[in-house]
Amino acid sequence: ALIALLRWRPKALVFIEQTSNLHLVMLARMLGVKVVIANVSLTEYRAGKYRRRPFGSKRFKLADLVLAVGEEHRQRLLDLGVHPDRILVTGPPVPPPPKEQDRERWSTEWRQRFGIRNGEPVIVAGSTYPEEEGVLLEAFRRVKQVAPDAKLVLAPRHTSREDLDQVVRQSGLEYELRSRLNGKPAQADVILLDTQGELSHVWGTATVAFVGGSLMRRGPGHSPLEPLSWCVPVTMGPSFEQQTAAVNLCKEWGIVQICTDPAVLAETWLAASQNQEYRRAFSERCEEFLTHGSKVYERWWQAICNE
Incomplete structure (x- = not known):
């Protein structure tokens, strides 16, 4: 430099x-x-x-x-x-959505890896902490009672932690580690994403997403803008100090749902998974949001170039 x-x-x-x-x-x-x-x-x-x-x-x-x-x-x-x-x-910058051909390719590729069939609801919980994973698994258990074919992709924030699969193992739910799939489609209902650098593409498999680091006050939390770039309905907890500007903007547009406990999470996940009209309307609203949010980069450029 x-x-x-x-x-x-x-x-x-x-x-x-x-x-x-x-x-x-x-x-x-x-x-x-x-x-x-x-x-x-x-x-x-x-x-x-x-x-x-x-x-x-x-x-x-x-x-x-x-x-x-x-x-x-x-x-x-x-x-x-x-x-x-x-x-x-200037407001929070919104990441540009993947190109249409890339979106289709990545979504299809990861759905095949995870053994996800057409029509199966998929919840992707990304950048999670162990303190909130028990809540997420309980919410997923409730979803399974209504939608038995549902799958959960759990992506911990720190994949190197020693107790990576402890919470899932204690839940009694069947799970598989992404690192051990070895090219074979996953068979379990819960897939633990224990690899790095893949979450940004895995969001594309989701019917609905959860943004980690938001059910408790710890760490910076994950931005809801990443899954929203895939036009995926987003849920998160009530703690988002580091992401206040982004979350408040998303709330204004009605594209993020704040949930506080397993019952509310399960209800919201089911509503987003089972209502096709809701998903269609959400996708249209999210596309408009992404177009609007990309103007932040224009404001950056104008400010930088302004003498």
Whole structure:
């Protein structure tokens, strides 16, 4: 990065969310290169950590422009001492949906790997913590009482944890590990995604999704925008401090459901799985949302290029 700055003298140096590379920031300023930090989502907890560190707030105060995802994040930046003229609220960026041909290919490929037949309801719970997996399995058990052919794909946030399958094993539900399928279709009702880098495609198999890290206050939580890029109905818990701007935007559009216990989760999953008219209307609304959300990148570009 240092060599690129010295050789190419770019118009702007853009960091995503934050930067600890203060040497790059200082060099860019010396060279007259605009420093931008985009997609800043700053929780009160993280802002407190920056305030306590000697150079914590410098990562934002030295930037020429900070693009925040929401008003509450702008206020925390102000509290850190960032000049108000250097902060712009752009909203949360929405990932572009997969191309139609890729969407079909990936969805078909993963459905075959997981042994999912046409018409079978599939719940994908992604980036989950062990504290919430018991709730999800109980909700799935309730779904099975009404829809016995339903399947659950459970994707833990940390695939390296020692107790990866402990909660599923204790539930008594039959399960298979993704890493041990060896090219054969899964036979169990629960598939444990114990591999990395595949969740972004596995969302495409879902009839309805659950976003992990939201049933308890722990960790940053997962963004609902990733499964929504597949136009999949999304459920999540009531804890989403790190994702406040994205979740509030989704709630305004009516494309995310907040659930607090197994009974509500099961009811919501069944409603999304069994009502074709609901899914059709949801898909249309979500497509409109994705088109609208992609304009955030245009606002980034305009802000970066604006002298």
